[in-house]
Structure formats: C-alpha cells, structure tokens
Amino acid sequence: MSVDKIWVLAEVVDGAPITTSLELITQARSLAGTVEAVAWGDATPSVAATLGEYGVTTVHDVGDLGGALPGVPVAAAIAAAVAAGAGPDAVLFPATYDGRDIAGRLSAKLDRPVLTNVVDLIADDGGLVTQHAIFGGTQVVSARFTGEGPGIYVVRAKSFPAEPSGGAPASAVAAPAPDTGATNAARIVARHVEERTGPKLDEAAVVVSGGRGLGERDSYALIEELATLLRGAAGASRAIVDAGWVPYSHQVGQTGKTVKPTVYLACGISGATQHLVGMKNSKNIVAINKDADAPIFSVADLGIVGDVHKVLPKLIDALKSRG
Amino acid sequence: MNVVVCVKQIPDPAAPPALDAGTKNLVRAGKLILDDSDAYGVEMALQLADAAGGGEVTLVSMAPNGETSGLRTALAMGAAKAILVSDDSLAGTDALGTAKVLAAAVKRAEPDLVLAATESTDGYTGTTPVQVAELLGLPSVTFAKKVEITGNSVKVERQTEAGYDEVESPLPALVTVTAGVVEPRYPSFKGIMAAKSKPVEILTVAELGLDAGEIGAAGARQEITQVADAEARAAGEIVVDEGEGHQRVIEFLEQLKVL
Numbered sequence: 129m130s131v132d133k134i135w136v137l138a139e140v141v142d143g144a145p146i147t148t149s150l151e152l153i154t155q156a157r158s159l160a161g162t163v164e165a166v167a168w169g170d171a172t173p174s175v176a177a178t179l180g181e182y183g184v185t186t187v188h189d190v191g192d193l194g195g196a197l198p199g200v201p202v203a204a205a206i207a208a209a210v211a212a213g214a215g216p217d218a219v220l221f222p223a224t225y226d227g228r229d230i231a232g233r234l235s236a237k238l239d240r241p242v243l244t245n246v247v248d249l250i251a252d253d254g255g256l257v258t259q260h261a262i263f264g265g266t267q268v269v270s271a272r273f274t275g276e277g278p279g280i281y282v283v284r285a286k287s288f289p290a291e292p293s294g295g296a297p298a299s300a301v302a303a304p305a306p307d308t309g310a311t312n313a314a315r316i317v318a319r320h321v322e323e324r325t326g327p328k329l330d331e332a333a334v335v336v337s338g339g340r341g342l343g344e345r346d347s348y349a350l351i352e353e354l355a356t357l358l359r360g361a362a363g364a365s366r367a368i369v370d371a372g373w374v375p376y377s378h379q380v381g382q383t384g385k386t387v388k389p390t391v392y393l394a395c396g397i398s399g400a401t402q403h404l405v406g407m408k409n410s411k412n413i414v415a416i417n418k419d420a421d422a423p424i425f426s427v428a429d430l431g432i433v434g435d436v437h438k439v440l441p442k443l444i445d446a447l448k449s450r451g
Numbered sequence: 452m453n454v455v456v457c458v459k460q461i462p463d464p465a466a467p468p469a470l471d472a473g474t475k476n477l478v479r480a481g482k483l484i485l486d487d488s489d490a491y492g493v494e495m496a497l498q499l500a501d502a503a504g505g506g507e508v509t510l511v512s513m514a515p516n517g518e519t520s521g522l523r524t525a526l527a528m529g530a531a532k533a534i535l536v537s538d539d540s541l542a543g544t545d546a547l548g549t550a551k552v553l554a555a556a557v558k559r560a561e562p563d564l565v566l567a568a569t570e571s572t573d574g575y576t577g578t579t580p581v582q583v584a585e586l587l588g589l590p591s592v593t594f595a596k597k598v599e600i601t602g603n604s605v606k607v608e609r610q611t612e613a614g615y616d617e618v619e620s621p622l623p624a625l626v627t628v629t630a631g632v633v634e635p636r637y638p639s640f641k642g643i644m645a646a647k648s649k650p651v652e653i654l655t656v657a658e659l660g661l662d663a664g665e666i667g668a669a670g671a672r673q674e675i676t677q678v679a680d681a682e683a684r685a686a687g688e689i690v691v692d693e694g695e696g697h698q699r700v701i702e703f704l705e706q707l708k709v710l
Contacts, residue, residue, distance in 0.1 A: 141612065197609075197618065199581060199591065225594050225611060232581030241547050241672050244576045257676060263468055268681050269475070275672030282578070314590040314620035322614035334709055358709065370631035376596065376610050382575060383629070391709050393700075402572075412707055413687075414700055420691075427684050430703045434692025443697035450710070 130254045131160045135206070135216040135278075137227055138165040138179055138187065145175050147330075148222035150182050150290035152283055156220060157183040157293060159251050164216065165298065168193055168202055172300055180298040182290070188303035199229030200312040201305035206230075207237045208306050210278060218256060218279040220249070231282045243271055244282035245405075256281070264401040264423065265408045285330065285386040286409065322375050327361050329378065334360025335389045335410070337380055338368060339403075341396020341417055341436050345373040350440045351395060357447045363387065363407075365397045381406035396436040399424030416440070452503035452600065454496040455562040456530065457553050457580065458489040460514045460521030461573040468573070474668070475675040476543055477573060483514060485521035488568035490635035491628050493525045496566050498633060499600055507531040509560045513541060513552050519651050526646035527638030533651045534559065540656055543668030546574075550582030552666060555659040557583065564605060565625040569594055584625040591625040592618045596632055 134156040138149045149165075156163040165179050168190035176187050190205045209215045219234065221227040223244065235242040248259035252272070256279060260269045273279045305312075329335065336358065338351035348368070355362040363380040364373070380387055381403040392410035397403060399415070399422055407413070408427050415428035418435045425431040432439055460483035462468065469478045485493075493508070500506040510525050510533035522533045534556045541552065557565055565584070570577035584591035596615060597608035600622075607618045607626055638646070656666060664670060690699050704710045 197592065199593075200585075203585075225609075228577050229581050229591070229593055232578030233585045235547050235578060236550060236582040236585035239547070241545050242576070242578050243673065244546075244578060261681065265681055266683075267470075268679050269675055270677040270679075271673055271675050273673050309588075310621070311585070311588050311590055314592050314618055314624065316616045316618050318617040319611070320614040320616070358704070366630065370629075372631060375614075376629070377612070377614065383569060391704065391707055408684075412703075413684075414703060416692075416696070416700075420689075425687070425689060427687075428689075429684070429687040430699065431687055431689040432692050432696040432700060433689060434696045438694075439692055439696050439700075442694075443700055446697055446701055447710075 131217045131251065131256055133162040133164065133216040134160040135164050135166055135188070135219045137219070137221045137230060138167040138175065139222055139224055139226060140167060140169055140171045140175055143171050143174060145178055146222060146224070147290055148224065148285040151286070151288040152220040152222060153179065153182040153184055154291050155249055155288040159249060159256065160217070164188060166190065166202065166206060166303070168198055176300050177297040180295045181292045183293040183295050184298040187298045187300045189300045190303050190305055195315045196312050197229065197314050197316065198226045199233045200308050202230045203233035203237055204308050205303045205305040206234055209303060210238060215278055217277050218281060221280070221282045223282050223284045228282055231280050235280050240278065240280055241273060242280040242282065246281050246283040247287045249281065249283065261405055264404040286388045322377050324377065326356065327359070329361040329363055329380070330385045330387055332361035333390045334358045335363050335380070335387050336360055336393045336395065337363035337365065337397060338395050339365035339397030340367045342368065343437070347437065348373055350436070350444065353444055354393070354440060357444065360389070365403050394424050395440060397424055398422045399427065452500055452506035452564065453509065453560065453562045454500055454506065454564045454566060455509050455511050455557050455560045456489070456492045456496045456525070457557070457565065457567040457583065458493065458510050458512050458521065458525055459486045459571045460484065460512060460518050461486045461571060464572055470678060474543060475678055479515055483518045483521055485524040486568065486572050488570070488572050488630055489525070491630050491632050492566040492568055493528050493530060494633045494635040495598055495628050497529045499564065499598065503600055509534065509562065511553055511556045511560065513537070513549055515542065517653055522651060523646045524638065526649045527642040528636055529642065532649055535651055535653045536656070536659060537653055538656045540663055540667050543671060544666045545671035545673060546576040546579045547582055548666040548670045550579045550586055551661060552656070552659065553579070554583045554586040555661055556654065558587065563622045564600070565589065565623070567625065567627050569627045569629055580625060580627045589623055589625050590620045592620055593627040595626050595628045598626055598628065598632065
C-alpha cells in the first residue's frame with residue numbers, strides 16, 4: 129500500500145485545532161505528498177489558515193452537526209469520500225474521545241481494521257509501520273496493515289512535535305455527512321466546563337499527581353498546594369478519579385491525559401501500566417511512595433521511599449519558607 | 452427493560468503479561484477473570500433494569516476454551532444469563548472481528564440497551580463498542596459517567612476534555628461506561644451459588660452465521676512485525692526517607708532550575 133495522501137482529523141476546540149491534530153499533520157507531511165484535513169463545526173473557515181500553516185492543502189468540512197455527537201456523521205462523511213474514490217490512503221485520528229468514536233465507526237463502516245494507541249508512524253516499504261508501547265512502556269510493538277486501505281490509525285497525544293511549515297491557508301471543500309438515520313440520533317443537550325485554575329495539565333512544565341497512597345480525599349489538598357507552589361498543574365491516577373476524589377479532567381494515563389512536563393512528581397502512585405503510559409515520557413520523574421517495590425520507581429529519576437503524609441507537608445513547608 | 456453487557460474475560464492483570472513468541476498475540480491460555488472495567492457495566496445494567504421495574508441483564512462475551520470463570524462472577528452479581536462465543540478459529544481476532552462476533556451475539560438478545568466498558572484492561576484498543584454499535588446501526592454514547600433511563604431514551608453525562616456533556620439518545624442504544632460510574636457490588640454467597648446454575652449459551656462462529664474469513668488472524672488484516680524492548684530509562688537514584696527526603700527533592704528541583 130503506497131501512501132500518497134493522508135487525511136488527519138482536525139478536531140477544533142475553542143475555535144482552534146487541538147495540538148494533537150497539529151502534531152499528526154506535522155508527521156503526515158514527512159510520510160505523504162498530500163496532507164488534507166477533516167473538520168466539522170462552524171469554525172472550519174477560520175481554522176483553515178492554521179491548518180494550512182502546518183501543511184494542509186484542503187480541509188474537508190463536514191459542517192455543523194446540529195448537536196449530534198461527531199462519531200456517526202463524521203465517519204459517514206469520510207466513508208462517502210472513500211466510496212466516491214476521493215479518499216486517502218491513511219486517516220490519522222488523535223486519541224481523543226471523539227477521535228476514537230469516529231475511527232471506530234469508520235472502521236466498521238468501511239470494514240477496515242484499526243490500529244490504536246499508536247506512538248510512532250514510520251514510512252516503510254511503501255506503507256506505514258506503527259509503534260505501540262505495551263506492558264507499561266517496557267516493550268515496543270511494531271505493526272502494519274496487510275490488506276486494502278485506507279489505513280485507520282488512532283495516535284496518542286505528544287507522539288510527535290507540532291511544527292508549522294509556512295504553508296498557505298488550506299482551501300475548504302464541503303463534505304456533508306450522508307443521512308445515517310436512527311444511528312445518528314444521539315444529541316448533546318448541554319455542555320459543562322469544569323473550571324481549573326493555573327496552567328493546563330497537558331501544557332504545564334511541572335505536574336504534581338496524587339494516587340491511592342494519599343489514603344483519603346482530603347489529602348489531595350497537599351497535591352494542589354504543592355502544584356501551586358511549583359506553578360504547576362495537579363494531576364491524578366485513575367484510582368482516585370474512579371473513587372470520586374477528583375474530577376476526570378485531572379486524570380493522567382491511558383484513558384486520561386498524556387503529559388510530558390519538565391518535571392513530573394508522582395505522589396502515592398504505584399505506577400500501574402494505565403498510569404505509566406500517560407507520563408513516562410516526562411523529562412524528569414520524581415516518585416514518592418512508601419512501597420519500595422512500586423513499579424513507579426522503575427521510571428523515576430529520583431525515588432523517595434517514604435510516606436507522602438510525612439514527605440509532602442515538609443516539602444510544602446520548605447518551599448513556603450523559600451518565599 | 453433488557454440490557455446486554457459486553458464483558459471481557461482477561462488474564463489476571465496482577466500476573467505479568469506475556470506475548471506468544473510465534474503469533475505475538477497476548478497469551479490468554481490460563482484461567483481468565485472478569486475484567487475489572489466490566490464490573491461497572493454489569494452493576495449499571497443491574498441498577499437500570501431494577502429502576503425500570505424489571506427486565507433481564509444478559510452478558511455477551513468472546514473467549515477461548517469455553518472459559519466462563521469471569522462470566523460466573525458477573526452472573527453472581529445478578530446477571531440472568533450469558534452468551535459466550537468460543538471457537539478455536541477466533542484466535543488472533545482483532546477489534547473489528549471481535550465487534551462482528553459480539554454484534555451477532557448481541558442481536559440474538561434483542562436488547563433495549565447495550566453497555567460496555569470504554570476499553571479493556573488487557574488490550575485497550577478502545578474501539579470495539581462503537582464498532583459493535585455501527586454494525587448494529589445503533590446510536591452510541593461513549594465515556595458515560597452517569598446513565599439514566601427515562602421512558603424510551605437514555606440520558607448520559609459524557610466525559611469531555613473540558614468537563615462533561617449531557618447527551619440524550621433514543622433506545623435502543625449503546626453506552627460505554629467509565630470506571631466509577633457506579634460502585635460494583637460484591638457477589639453474595641447466595642449469588643455465587645445461584646450463578647452456578649444460570650444459563651450460559653456457548654456458540655461457535657458458524658452458529659452465529661459469520662464468515663470464517665472475517666475473524667481470526669486472517670480477518671485481522673494486520674501483522675506485528677517486531678517486538679522490542681523499549682529504550683530503558685537510566686536507573687534513578689533511590690532515597691529512603693528518614694525525615695530528610697524532601698530536601699533531596701528540593702535539591703533535584705534546583706538542579707533542574709524549576710526552583
């Protein structure tokens with residue numbers, strides 16, 4: 129399968145393409161001669177300039193979805209283009225909630241397999257080879273499709289840098305979704321934004337995360353205080369999000385955010401695979417945990433074997449006294 | 452209201468996972484248990500059927516060797532029956548092939564609602580539920596953190612990057628639930644005893660009317676070309692805290708010029 133044309137799902141949040149989409153566009157440039165994007169919503173004309181700057185020549189605009197979740201209509205629009213012979217050789221999706229939905233729908237619609245949790249994409253022998261981190265990132269699996277395209281790939285955030293190429297604004301072409309009837313009946317009736325203060329979790333230079341080792345919900349205040357003192361963001365392991373201690377938007381890991389800060393402080397986190405895949409590429413990792421055998425220490429540059437309830441208050445006091 | 456829960460039986464996550472040297476597939480030969488992530492869907496289904504004033508909860512699963520240990524756990528929680536697809540030809544089946552199998556099995560139960568986890572703990576492809584929905588022509592709402600049934604529709608609070616969306620869909624529909632959507636009950640002794648005699652229908656691929664070419668390693672149309680050790684991080688420094696551990700953290704942050 130030769131790869132001449134790649135489509136990238138350009139997910140738009142607050143009027144701008146998300147960083148992961150720009151990362152995928154950047155990588156797609158090095159893999160195929162033509163890079164095009166798929167977008168939806170009313171902001172497409174205004175993001176065409178940004179997408180062009182990263183190398184996209186054409187944006188296929190599915191348009192306003194009328195409150196529908198994107199999974200069904202966007203997959204149907206891409207499938208229609210493929211059926212009409214105008215489709216790409218590969219479609220790259222960011223591993224977001226909507227990206228996964230659209231990729232899964234498209235896979236079933238086109239009867240093509242999907243590769244998810246991709247962390248690298250390499251041109252090889254005319255096709256694409258993917259890499260996937262498994263077993264908590266201790267091993268790397270390479271894979272490729274053997275059948276007919278288009279190849280469907282779901283790629284994790286921060287797998288590639290996002291670098292503009294200085295291209296002209298992309299031209300937008302309408303790619304309306306065909307009628308999908310009752311399958312497309314789910315509607316968003318209200319949106320709720322959970323307010324956060326300080327830097328964003330996936331952009332902060334310092335991330336301080338807490339886990340089960342905190343023992344109780346109230347101890348998460350230590351994580352928040354430490355994050356504030358370090359001008360960083362507060363994160364969490366899945367265990368304490370599931371326990372309802374902190375909102376889901378704080379979750380770092382497989383199903384949460386992927387972070388790559390200058391320093392990641394894991395406090396009372398054992399280091400399940402679920403968590404490691406979301407933070408192990410941090411530039412520096414500090415782990416504080418009372419269990420010396422916790423897997424988190426295998427990725428830590430500095431590991432403190434100790435009780436977070438003793439270490440964190442002293443750390444906070446020491447930072448405060450520095451002013 | 453009849454609810455189908457798609458559940459996966461997986462190798463115990465506490466045991467070190469391994470890949471088969473030949474096929475590079477995850478080794479699933481030993482005893483399998485109910486994926487923890489699925490306990491939430493089972494609990495949610497039981498609660499929704501209860502709130503709707505009745506109906507059955509049916510489990511649908513695919514596993515090698517007629518494995519039912521994980522299904523018995525969910526039956527002990529209160530599910531009424533199970534459909535298990537088990538067939539040697541399924542070895543090496545990918546997410547889409549699995550979705551084809553599950554979709555065919557789900558159809559037999561004619562549910563009002565299909566529940567699944569957002570992803571499995573062992574393979575975490577995370578697309579199988581929406582693939583099932585697409586194959587069955589059902590609307591789907593993924594990443595639910597709250598699920599309610601009112602009349603003939605389902606109302607879901609769906610996780611988003613920024614917070615959550617309220618989403619409504621007519622039934623039948625498929626919903627994937629996040630862990631923490633409900634607190635799964637522990638099976639009672641009575642439940643465990645009752646589960647032993649609950650019906651588990653074991654089906655082959657042929658009995659589901661699926662084409663053998665769509666499943667198994669051939670149907671997957673993908674191959675693993677290599678498995679390699681990841682570049683290991685250089686071993687870090689380990690300090691046992693004897694009251695001064697925080698000082699070492701401060702020195703480290705100073706070194707990095709974070710302080």
